[in-house]
Amino acid sequence: MAPILPGPDQARLLRIQEVAELCALTARSIRYYEEVGLLKPAGRSEGAYRLYDRDDLERLLFIKAMRDDAGFSLAEIGLLLEDEAARERSRERFMATRDIAERRAILRASAGRLDGQLARLHDKAERLGAMIAGVEERRARVGCRLAELDQ
């Protein structure tokens, strides 16, 4: 046993149920995400089992975070992931050239995409913040009344 295992748990590939538990998703959801083009498993086993690597895991966690924490639809998440992929390609093009002007252009494009994401996130955060402020104000008024009663 353990003939050529590449290090202690280094590049292990996981089956769908394992990643599902690690991400707190269902296997069905993961297959569905694949169905709609959000990710492809790193590989398949001899018998066609889906096999996921660490990158896939991170991607799934990203999807879950975007869905649960930011409340984006899967379609929107798809766009974000495309952005991500574009940035990755940019990164490679960046490394492949030595031309300063080209490097600058590539970085500017990446920055632009990130700024776009940030704008959307900040917009959400801002509106959420306004709501919180509203509730907090009412809460403060009640607190005030309570304090008046106590003195």
Place this chain on the structure above:
Amino acid sequence: MAPILPGPDQARLLRIQEVAELCALTARSIRYYEEVGLLKPAGRSEGAYRLYDRDDLERLLFIKAMRDDAGFSLAEIGLLLEDEAARERSRERFMATRDIAERRAILRASAGRLDGQLARLHDKAERLGAMIAGVEERRARVGCRLAELDQ
């Protein structure tokens, strides 16, 4: 014309299409919200047209804000509105009594409900904030690279 109009535009009742435009919702959505018990129009016209007052308008804006800005489901929004109603009843009970202890209890209950709402909102905001921080960090790295190129 204008025989007994109660002030300049004071207590005008609006029909569904008008409120829909004011709230940036569809008439269908508003009827649906009624269907699932989120609001009832202030009144009906002779011919059974739904008529909405300013309170209804605010309620609809609240629903929209909760749905779009905070990403709550209509079911969750229903609970929030029940909370709201409970606070309103508390307010009346508060005004109806002079017993200090009872007043304190009523205020405490209101404060508790508001704190509950705040906890849920803060939780959302926090997770959203974490995501923003992550994206901002990556944005900063790209910015750094750009600055390095420029000097």
Place this chain on the structure above:
DNA sequence: CAGCACCTTCACGTTGACGTAAAGGTTAGC
């Protein structure tokens, strides 16, 4: 009072994001 825009109540259709069952293949342990 004719006409048009707006309203009503059904009622069925749609989209997103999965759940769930069926029928069968794969893999790890003993």
Place this chain on the structure above:
DNA sequence: GCTAACCTTTACGTCAACGTGAAGGTGCTG
């Protein structure tokens, strides 16, 4: 090599949150 646990695809089911007619009533305008 058998079994139990896990996997595959295919396909139909479900729930929320509406969209979209159909068939008919309402209400201001000229």
